[in-house]
Amino acid sequence: MYDIMDEEEYEFQPTELPDKPCFCPQAEFNNKPDSLFFNDGVRRIDFILVYEDEDKKEYEKRHTFQRRKASLMKMGVELEATQSVIDEKLMFVKVHMPWEVLCTYAEVLHIKLPIQPNDLSSRPSPWRHFSCITKHFYPNEELISKETEYFTAPFEKDRLDYFYIKDKDVFFTPSMRSRMAYYILSRAPYEIRGNIKKFGITKLLDGGVYKAAYPLHDCRFNVRSTEEGCPNERFLLYEEWAHPKSFYKMQPLDLIRKYYGEKIGIYFAWLGFYTIMLTMAAAVGLGCFIYGYKTQETSTWSKEVCDPEIGGNIVMCPQCDRFCNYWRLNTTCESSKLFPSFSLLPRLFFPVPAVTLFLEFWKRYQAELEYEWDTVEFLEQEEPPRPEYEAKCIYERKNPVTGVKEKVPYTACGRCVRVSIGMGTVLFWILLILASIVAIIVYRLAVFFAFSKKLRNQDLKQLEPLKEYVTPQMATAVTASLISFVVIMILNILYERVAIWITDFELPRTKTDYENSLTLKMFLFQFVNYYSSCFYIAFAKGKAVSYPGQPVYLLGKYRNEECDPGGCLFELTTQLAIIMGGKAIWNNIQEVLLPWLKNLIFRYCTRVASEKVIPRWEQDYQLQPVSKLGLFYEYLEMVIQFGFVTLFVASFPLAPVLALVNNLFEIRVDAWKITTQFRRVMPEKAQHIGAWQPILQGVAILAVATNAMIIAFTSDMIPRLVYYWSFSVYPYGDHSNNTMEGYIDSSLSIFNTSDFSKSSVPATESGLITTCRYRDFRYPPGHPRQYEHNVYYWHVVAAKMAFIIVVEHIVYLTKFILSYMIPDVPYAVKEQIKREKYLTQVILHETNLKLVTKRLKPVDEESVNDPEVKLAMEELELDF
Secondary structure, rough: OOOOOHHHHHHHHHOOOOOOOOOOOOOOOOOOOOOOOOOOOEEEEEEEEEEEOOOOOOOHHHHHHHHHHHHHEEEEEEEEEOOOOOOOOOEEEEEEEOOHHHHHHHHOOEEEEEEOOOOOOOOOOOOOHHHHHHHHHHOOOOOOOOOOOOOOOOOOOOHHHHOOOOOOHHHHHHHHHHHHHHHOOOOOOOEEEEEEEEOOOOHHOOOOHHHHEEEEEEEOOOOOOOOOOOOHHHHHHHHHHOOOHOOOOOOOOHHHHHHHHHHHHHHHHHHHOOOOOOHHHHHHHHHHHHHHHOOOOHHHHHHHHHOOOOOOOOHOOOOOOOOOEEEEHHHHHHHHHHOOHHOOOOOOOHHHHHHHHHHHHHHHHHHHHHHHHOOOOHHHHOOEEEEHHHHHHOEEEOOOOOEEEEEEEOOHHHHHHHHHHHHHHHHHHHHHHHHHHHHHHHHHHHHHHHHHHHHOOOHHHHOOOOOOOOOOOHHHHHHHHHHHHHHHHHHHHHHHHHHHHHHHOOOOEEHHHHHHHHHHHHHHHHHHHHHHHHHHHHHOOOOOOOOOOOEEEEOEEOOOOOOOOOOOHHHHHHHHHHHHHHHHHHHHHHHHHHHHHHHHHHHHHHHHHOOOOOOOHHHHOOOOOOOOOHHHHHHHHHHHHHHHHHHHOOOOOOOOHHHHHHHHHHHHHHHHHHHHHHHOOOOOOOOOOOOOOHHHHHHHHHHHHHHHHHHHOOHHHHHHHHHHHOOOOOOOOOOOOOOOOOOOHHEEEEEEEHHHHHHHHHOOOOOOOOOHHHHHOOOOOOOOOOOOOHHHHHHHHHHHHHHHHHHHHHHHHHHHHHHOOOOOOHHHHHHHHHHHHHHHHHHHHHHHHHHHHOOOOOHHHHHHHHHHHHHHHHHHHHOO
């Protein structure tokens, strides 16, 4: 055993390595498979290190490996080594944190611990009158009882008597002990060469010195432990949370936080809260979809499109040069029925207030969790630097806050260079995504010619009863969406490595800084990668096509795409459905199937030793290691989904429904995964969801503009409303009352086939067709201003702009009013925080007050009665 060094002394004066290798005591396995203690049954195992026995290695590597492991024994922890039961090459080092070490590092890490039970009465639940019903939707209280609430304060070992200690063995929870053990191991030096120091278990893991490092699960997930005093928390989490039979139950968040730490707990709390709020959006979206389905046969414009006497007699102009033929309007009959105009409005006016309520109520709920889980005062300056940062601190600078000189890994100029290189790399990859989108657009233009030539001319009997759906537009949309999805997945895999490399190069100081920097890079990339094709269809496709006699070309070669007469909404919906569905399937394969297969293969390879009694630490070693980035990919997946649900909900009303179904599975799948397939996650402190919070707020603000523009520019709602209120009656129309009759004819302009240019005239042109129709508002041939935009076009443009301005102002105003009216922190939580601060001041600092009072010199009664002396003494007491 070695003395514990002061934190500052340790950081700047690492322990030198001994000349001779030092060995930790070895012990044989005692055949207790679920034991969580050393062989003496007293000292608890707080961490496990795994390495290959040096005696099994070649001689030249042996000495180096022993020297590196020796330094870990100088940090004040107790070690015990045990040989593997299955593989004799493996050695398992059990790490125990003595009481003195725990007290020291609890103070270093500012861990908050109980000082007295919470004496404030909690507010009764509004659902208490229905407890006989609601209890079935909560975890079994006989298995998972409610924890006692305490007022807490940052631990100070000099004031140990003022903390609520019943039993020293359980005062620090296993997650706290593991966190402190990892803090020590991540800063244990193993090599010093001049000014260069190497330390940390992470580097040793990367270098292969250690095979694994992890805290222990407390039991098997599906069998209760027979060890005395084992809390069996993993078993309880599986039964009441991760098991498929518990899919309808609320999550036991307090137990999740206790077992896995606050960071895991806050993620599942957010995911559960987000899923509950999705139910309202899903109900509205499903209602809009059902309304559209029920009213598709009553829509006047779709009747005109499908009518053989109207849509069947309207000949549409070719949508590409030479290879495309004329076609009949009624071939788009089915797609014209899918999006009734008036079902679009609830999709705009409901989701944004709903998202605002979700974000505001989440802030309140998060504030409650911050108080209950003792993260209210978890400040950034309390977070220790990353070992990778500390290892490269070679420059000196004056701390602007403390005024003390400190070591940093780079100068101000060096930091600017690192950040600039990172930003340039991110910009390059974003441009690469845009280049891939242009390539897909070129593919769409090229393949549309082939589909138009083939699908318009053939009698597709083999595709019955889907014949009416198989149009050139639909075939192009589906194939392009599939290719786009494949490109998105490939670019994600490549950029993930690039983003991690850039962030490592920038060398952020703390883990929070590291995750925030990586979050921003990955989200910017994913935003462009996932949404750029959708933005193209929604806001670019069909907007710059001119008219058949003078089409607009991309790259001077490919004629720009046109939308169906009913708009590009159907194609946008197809794109969203394929990307959302494909992404969900791909993520589940990665997150569930792969770990399960790896564990299955590992168990198959070690089946020879299946009859042996395997200890707890070796059972956990057989599980999958936890990713270094932890929850990053889980948050990223959900935030991208949040973007699909909010940014494009006007075009895809079933997006919230699909997201809700996916999240119901996601919660249980994630729970099953971390409980059964992975080693125990390293407990970490977290106050909130981090950089994802402002990202969600930014997406919510952007969603107002995107949905308003989708309704205005992508859908056909505004032109229909303009026709209904203005152009169906006098002075522009012939009807006596407002009606949608004749809308199709008024929304399609006329083109004289003799005005085709030589490059665009159809190769199979029929002399019987003298005019054709196209989607635009232009004067007919023979008019003094032929092929120029008519008055209808300018009415529609004005209506679209007015719609966007009015709707955005109304929705934004509603959003900000809701944000202002709903406080971020509940009043009851504010009271409890004040009460806790008061108790901390009274209990932990009254010793200082007594000490100062004793040191005051005795004074006579006249001096005591002096008002100035009284005032000074009162101020002194108040200060303490």
